[in-house]
Amino acid sequence: MDRRTLFAAIALVAIGMVLGIVLVSHVGSGSAIGTVLAQSRPSTSARLGAAQPPIQLSESVRQLNRVFVEVANAVMPSVVGIRVVSKDKESRDIFEFFGPFRRFFEEQEPESTPPPRQAQGSGVIVTEDGYIVTNNHVVAGAKDGDIRVFTYDGKEYRAKIIGRDPLTDLALLKVETKGLKPAYFGNVEDIQVGEWVIAVGNPLGLRSTVTAGIISAIGRGGLGVIGGDPYAVENFIQTDAAINPGNSGGGLFTLQGALIGINTAIATTTGFYQGYGFAVPVDIVRAVVEDLMEDGKIDRGYIGVQIQPVDAVTAKAIGLEKPQGAIVSNVLPGGAAERAGIKVGDVILEFDGIPVKSPNHLQGLVATRRAGQTVRLTLWRDGKRMEKTVTCAVGKRIQPLPSVPTRRTPRRKRKQRARWIWTSWASVSDRSRSELATSWR
Numbered sequence: 001m002d003r004r005t006l007f008a009a010i011a012l013v014a015i016g017m018v019l020g021i022v023l024v025s026h027v028g029s030g031s032a033i034g035t036v037l038a039q040s041r042p043s044t045s046a047r048l049g050a051a052q053p054p055i056q057l058s059e060s061v062r063q064l065n066r067v068f069v070e071v072a073n074a075v076m077p078s079v080v081g082i083r084v085v086s087k088d089k090e091s092r093d094i095f096e097f098f099g100p101f102r103r104f105f106e107e108q109e110p111e112s113t114p115p116p117r118q119a120q121g122s123g124v125i126v127t128e129d130g131y132i133v134t135n136n137h138v139v140a141g142a143k144d145g146d147i148r149v150f151t152y153d154g155k156e157y158r159a160k161i162i163g164r165d166p167l168t169d170l171a172l173l174k175v176e177t178k179g180l181k182p183a184y185f186g187n188v189e190d191i192q193v194g195e196w197v198i199a200v201g202n203p204l205g206l207r208s209t210v211t212a213g214i215i216s217a218i219g220r221g222g223l224g225v226i227g228g229d230p231y232a233v234e235n236f237i238q239t240d241a242a243i244n245p246g247n248s249g250g251g252l253f254t255l256q257g258a259l260i261g262i263n264t265a266i267a268t269t270t271g272f273y274q275g276y277g278f279a280v281p282v283d284i285v286r287a288v289v290e291d292l293m294e295d296g297k298i299d300r301g302y303i304g305v306q307i308q309p310v311d312a313v314t315a316k317a318i319g320l321e322k323p324q325g326a327i328v329s330n331v332l333p334g335g336a337a338e339r340a341g342i343k344v345g346d347v348i349l350e351f352d353g354i355p356v357k358s359p360n361h362l363q364g365l366v367a368t369r370r371a372g373q374t375v376r377l378t379l380w381r382d383g384k385r386m387e388k389t390v391t392c393a394v395g396k397r398i399q400p401l402p403s404v405p406t407r408r409t410p411r412r413k414r415k416q417r418a419r420w421i422w423t424s425w426a427s428v429s430d431r432s433r434s435e436l437a438t439s440w441r
Contacts, residue, residue, distance in 0.1 A: 067255050071198060072210045074257045078183040079250055081150040081202040082134055082159070082173075084119040084142045122201035122250030123149065123173060124259060125182045126289055130157075130175040133289050134249030135264055136164045139171050149175050152208055163292035167300075168233045168284055168367065169226050169264055172292040183251060186258030188281040189354070191215055191237070199241040199263055199277065201250025213241030213277075220278060221360020225265045235364030236278035237261045243277035252279040261285070287368040301371040301392025303342075304335025307359045310347060318347065319383040325349040326359040336393040342379070349385065350378035366392070 057065075121138035125131070132149060139147060144160035151157070157175035164171040195215045203209050217238035226232035239252060243263050252261035261279025268274045291298050307326040315323045325347045331338050348356055351365045352375050369375060371394045379386050 068198070068212065071253065071255050071257045072200075075183065075198070075200055075251065075253050075259075076208050076210065077152040077181040078125045078259075079152065079200045079208065080123045080125060080132060081207055082121045082123050082132075082138055082249060083148045083150070084121075084139055084146050085148075120202065120205055120246050121248040122246065122263070124249070124251045124262065125180045127182050128180050129178050130180060131162070131289070131293060132159065132173040132175065133262060133285060134171055134173060135262065136166050136169045136171040138249050139164070139173070147173065149173065150207070151180070163296035163298070165288050165292070165298045167226065167229060167231055167298075168280060168288055170262065170280060170285060170288045172289055183253075183259040184257060185282055185286055186254055186256070186260045188237075188260060188283045191218065191254065191260055193218060196255050197239055197241055197260070198253050198255075199239065199243055199247060199250060199279075200253065201243075201247035201263060203242075203244035203246040205246060211242035213239050216240050216276070219357055219361045219364075221358065221363070223265075223267075223278070225278065233284060233363055233367045235281060235284070235360045235367075236264070237281050239277045239279065240275045241277060242273045244273050245271075247277075259285075281364065284364055284367050287370075291370065299370050299394075300367060301369045301373055302336065302394070303340075303366060303375070303377075303390050303392060304332035304337040305342060305348075306330035307348070307362060309359055318380065320347070320380060325356045325380065326362045336390050340377075340388045340390040342377070342388055342390070343381070345381070347380040348377055349380055350376075352376050353378075 119138060119142075121134060123132040123134035123138075126133050139161055142161070145158070147159040147161070149157045149159045155177075157177060159173040159175045162172040162174050193215050197213060197215055199211045199213070201209060215237060220236040220238045221234040223234055223236070225236075226234060237252065237260065241252070243266050247263045248265075250263045251259050252263055253259055260282050262282075262285055263277060263279045265278045266273060267276040267278070288298065291300070305328045308329045310320070310323045310325055310327050312323050314327065315321075328337070328342060328344055328346045328348065331342060331344055348362060350356060351362060354365060356362045356365070366375075369392050371392055374389055374391050377388045377390055379388060
């Protein structure tokens with residue numbers, strides 16, 4: 001390297017050092033360059049998002065929100081998850097409610113070695129020492145060793161079946177523990193259409209899920225949900241709170257935290273929630289649970305009549321101001337009603353002072369009485385009211401009258417008809433359930 005090149009290199013280095021010193025000193029003193037560089041550096045004090053929410057909630061809305069939070073926290077410990085592992089035929093029948101998905105699951109294993117079927121549902125704690133009410137279809141075909149109960153605090157218990165009532169689709173289980181938090185039983189006569197409710201359960205295996213909605217209707221019946229048995233008790237509370245497979249046996253609660261129903265079924269064209277859920281009302285739940293706790297059996301009383309709705313034409317013809325009650329279309333020979341003097345053509349207006357709204361409403365009221373109990377019926381006969389006292393008898397079935405097509409019978413099938421499905425969640429394995437869940441996203 002010649003002398004000129006060496007001097008040039010030294011000069012460049014010196015100039016660079018001077019510029020560096022000048023630049024650093026100006027950055028520290030807040031020069032324009034320093035400001036630009038400082039702005040380019042990330043700052044932990046920078047504000048992200050807007051300074052205020054776009055909407056300021058009124059105090060009344062805040063209070064309503066707090067009510068939902070409080071009631072959810074209050075009732076979740078009273079609802080449990082239930083898992084049933086069974087190879088019985090009845091458990092396969094539950095699985096078949098899921099229609100086309102059944103084939104998807106069954107392809108996972110050869111037919112020669114069928115895997116255990118898992119039915120998952122929910123239940124509601126009714127006593128602090130371990131009695132739990134759920135749907136009968138959740139535990140159908142299960143043995144005591146097949147049932148596991150999972151409480152809100154994550155504990156697992158082996159449960160045994162105390163008794164079942166297929167006609168109301170209810171069952172009573174027992175786990176050996178104490179200190180559980182039972183639900184508070186509400187009064188079904190106090191609820192109203194439009195009232196806010198929450199549904200709590202374990203849909204699709206998602207533990208302790210809370211959904212909200214309103215009571216859409218009261219006294220839904222004649223749906224054929226419970227096996228199509230003419231003596232099945234169907235007097236459901238309808239709600240639009242989201243209910244899906246796995247919610248079966250879970251609770252429907254008011255905003256006071258009162259249990260008003262056991263979630264049981266949905267009406268759907270897809271197999272999943274479409275806004276129409278149905279719960280067994282709490283008065284029937286109470287009667288069934290008390291009966292099963294006593295001896296594991298149902299001692300339901302019957303009055304021995306077959307009934308039909310009163311339409312506007314019939315009401316006018318017999319002198320009623322409006323359609324109400326249930327008209328007697330058949331009387332069981334030698335039954336409780338015949339002994340009390342009830343005749344075909346009588347309209348039952350009241351049951352123990354409670355106005356009868358429909359045949360299924362009367363059916364639900366009768367389901368709360370045991371054999372041997374006395375009830376007071378208010379009748380409409382020959383244009384005037386009268387009362388009869390009936391002692392409920394042990395159930396004897398009347399041969400159903402042949403069905404007669406009505407003007408409401410559809411003339412042709414709809415392209416997509418809603419079907420009623422129970423809301424237990426059946427699967428073969430965790431892997432199959434995971435694969436199907438992926439397809440829903």
